[in-house]
Amino acid sequence: MQQRALTRFAPTPSGFLHLGNIFSFAITNAIAHQSGAELLLRIDDLDRERMRPEYVNDIFETLHFLGIQWKRGPNDAADFEQHFSQLHRTTLYQEKLDQLHNKGLLFACNCSRTQLLADNKEGVYSGRCRHKQIPLNTPGVNLRIYTDDRTIKVNSCDGTQVNTTLHPSMKDFVVRKKDDMAAYQLASLADDIHFGVDLIVRGTDLWPSTLAQLYLADVLEEQTFQDTAFFHHALIPNSNGEKLSKSAGDTSIRFWREKGYAGQAVLSMLARHSGLEKEPASWEALCEAITHCSWFPR
Numbered sequence: 001m002q003q004r005a006l007t008r009f010a011p012t013p014s015g016f017l018h019l020g021n022i023f024s025f026a027i028t029n030a031i032a033h034q035s036g037a038e039l040l041l042r043i044d045d046l047d048r049e050r051m052r053p054e055y056v057n058d059i060f061e062t063l064h065f066l067g068i069q070w071k072r073g074p075n076d077a078a079d080f081e082q083h084f085s086q087l088h089r090t091t092l093y094q095e096k097l098d099q100l101h102n103k104g105l106l107f108a109c110n111c112s113r114t115q116l117l118a119d120n121k122e123g124v125y126s127g128r129c130r131h132k133q134i135p136l137n138t139p140g141v142n143l144r145i146y147t148d149d150r151t152i153k154v155n156s157c158d159g160t161q162v163n164t165t166l167h168p169s170m171k172d173f174v175v176r177k178k179d180d181m182a183a184y185q186l187a188s189l190a191d192d193i194h195f196g197v198d199l200i201v202r203g204t205d206l207w208p209s210t211l212a213q214l215y216l217a218d219v220l221e222e223q224t225f226q227d228t229a230f231f232h233h234a235l236i237p238n239s240n241g242e243k244l245s246k247s248a249g250d251t252s253i254r255f256w257r258e259k260g261y262a263g264q265a266v267l268s269m270l271a272r273h274s275g276l277e278k279e280p281a282s283w284e285a286l287c288e289a290i291t292h293c294s295w296f297p298r
């Protein structure tokens with residue numbers, strides 16, 4: 001495993017944390033431990049429609065409940081709001097958008113969601129507004145980036161490298177949303193550069209996002225981010241064999257917490273879900289057990 005400086009837990013406060021989030025945190029923690037990286041807690045609250053203060057509170061309550069520790073980032077919800085909310089970094093995001101604009105890479109798109117889905121059921125952008133020359137300052141439009149099929153290099157934390165191209169679902173991806181807020185891909189990249197993150201652990205569902213963020217880093221000549229090491233882990237299934245999601249309320253940690261379960265019981269549940277043989281006595285023990293799984297990066 002390569003030596004690294006900083007990785008992050010980056011939950012979105014758009015639902016209560018569930019076992020899948022904690023599984024991802026455990027892998028992140030285990031890889032951080034082995035690569036010497038510190039942990040940053042980064043809460044992405046730029047999606048104002050979906051974020052709710054109770055979800056921000058839930059992140060801190062759940063992490064404390066399970067005995068999960070982190071070195072950098074907010075200590076509690078008040079600290080988060082005062083010092084770490086993404087709303088404090090909008091200038092940073094705007095700088096990146098200005099750079100893209102100066103390179104002539106942005107175009108405005110006024111397609112509705114219905115229109116986009118009518119054009120392509122899988123959400124692949126048809127390029128409908130590519131040549132419309134809609135003024136970028138038109139209110140209520142998405143700003144997209146003209147993408148091409150350049151090669152994107154993805155470095156893995158085991159030292160291997162994959163050469164690929166942007167995922168089809170990310171064609172001309174949105175960099176600023178209709179509400180004038182930076183889109184996830186751009187804000188996440190800007191934040192990782194800002195904090196000095198050089199190791200990113202996330203589920204395979206975020207593979208297209210990894211490629212979009214590396215694409216942006218290439219366009220913006222952000223070499224440090226291009227050298228970031230990645231690990232994409234499989235998602236754990238719930239008891240019905242379905243991918244865990246925040247909408248499935250019964251898998252939220254809050255649900256078990258309010259039922260009076262101890263943190264350790266929830267960690268045991270997670271160990272069973274993720275196929276570990278022994279029940280861990282603590283968060284540290286769970287993370288240690290994960291390092292012995294066959295899929296764990298070396």
Ligand SMILES: [Zn+2]
Pocket residue numbers: 108109110111127128129130
């Ligand atoms: Zn459009």
